[in-house]
Amino acid sequence: MASEEESTVKEPLDLIRLSLDERIYVKLRSDRELRGKLHAYDQHLNMILGDVEEIVTTIEIDDETYEEIVRTTKRTVPFLFVRGDGVILVSPPLRTA
Amino acid sequence: MSNGGEKGSSTKTPADFLKSIRGRPVVVKLNSGVDYRGILACLDGYMNIAMEQTEEYVNGQLKNKYGDAFIRGNNVLYISTTKRSLADGA
Numbered sequence: 001m002a003s004e005e006e007s008t009v010k011e012p013l014d015l016i017r018l019s020l021d022e023r024i025y026v027k028l029r030s031d032r033e034l035r036g037k038l039h040a041y042d043q044h045l046n047m048i049l050g051d052v053e054e055i056v057t058t059i060e061i062d063d064e065t066y067e068e069i070v071r072t073t074k075r076t077v078p079f080l081f082v083r084g085d086g087v088i089l090v091s092p093p094l095r096t097a
Numbered sequence: 098m099s100n101g102g103e104k105g106s107s108t109k110t111p112a113d114f115l116k117s118i119r120g121r122p123v124v125v126k127l128n129s130g131v132d133y134r135g136i137l138a139c140l141d142g143y144m145n146i147a148m149e150q151t152e153e154y155v156n157g158q159l160k161n162k163y164g165d166a167f168i169r170g171n172n173v174l175y176i177s178t179t180k181r182s183l184a185d186g187a
Contacts, residue, residue, distance in 0.1 A: 010139055012147035012167050029129075045169050088127070090167040091151075 016041055016090060024049075026082065027089040031057040035093060036080065044084035052077045115140055118178055123148070126174045131155050133168065134179070144170030 019038050026034040026047070036052030053076050060069040118137055125133040125146060135151035151166040153159045 011141045012139055013141070014147040015138065015147045015165055016167055084169070085171070087169050088129075088172050089169070091162050092164045 013041075013043060019090070019092065023093050025091045025093050027091075028082070028086045028089060029088060030086075032086075033057075034080075034082070040086070045082075045087040045090070046084040047082040047087070049082060050078065051056045052080045113143070115176075118176070121178050122180075125168060125180050126177075127168070127172045128174050129172065131164045133166065135162075135166065137176070138165065140176070141170070144173045144176070146170070146173065146176070 004044055016038075020040075022038060023035065023091060024038045026036075026049070027079055028034065033055045036049035038047060040048040052082075053074060056073040058071045058073070060071065061067070061071065119139060121137055123135065123137045125135075125148070127133070133148065133149065133151050134154065135148035138147040138149050140146045143148035146168040147168075148166045148168070149164070151162040
């Protein structure tokens, strides 16, 4: 493997910049996920997303059968500001190949 | 201050450790208990992390993230190197 030595060491935030104007996947706290187009971000990971789909996952436990019922709630939002402290993970969209 | 026979002469501080593990397979555990295994691309002083070939483990294997995954540093509990390399799925 050829080692690529760059004069300026890239930070993780520099690599997020490569995803600007691309669709991304964001994992948030409270079992929420977003998929949308990244318009802007900052060092706090505050983000502006466009054409966003939000997926909220809830797990119910039946009192009698102790069965776990996993539910997902989806909604679409055309334009969204995300506060950075709720962000866990950012990635290019998941590929289920 | 006497060093107790430490072998890592180049990793005296946590910052040195962070510089030395780039490009290595790592395990990143979050405060929430979720595990992420992948190859560390880069990280910064806030423990923000960029990884490649990342796999997410919650009790069992949940999701596979290919490409880059960025993890916000405040969620990170620890970063550990691992000798296990990820098997490339055909």
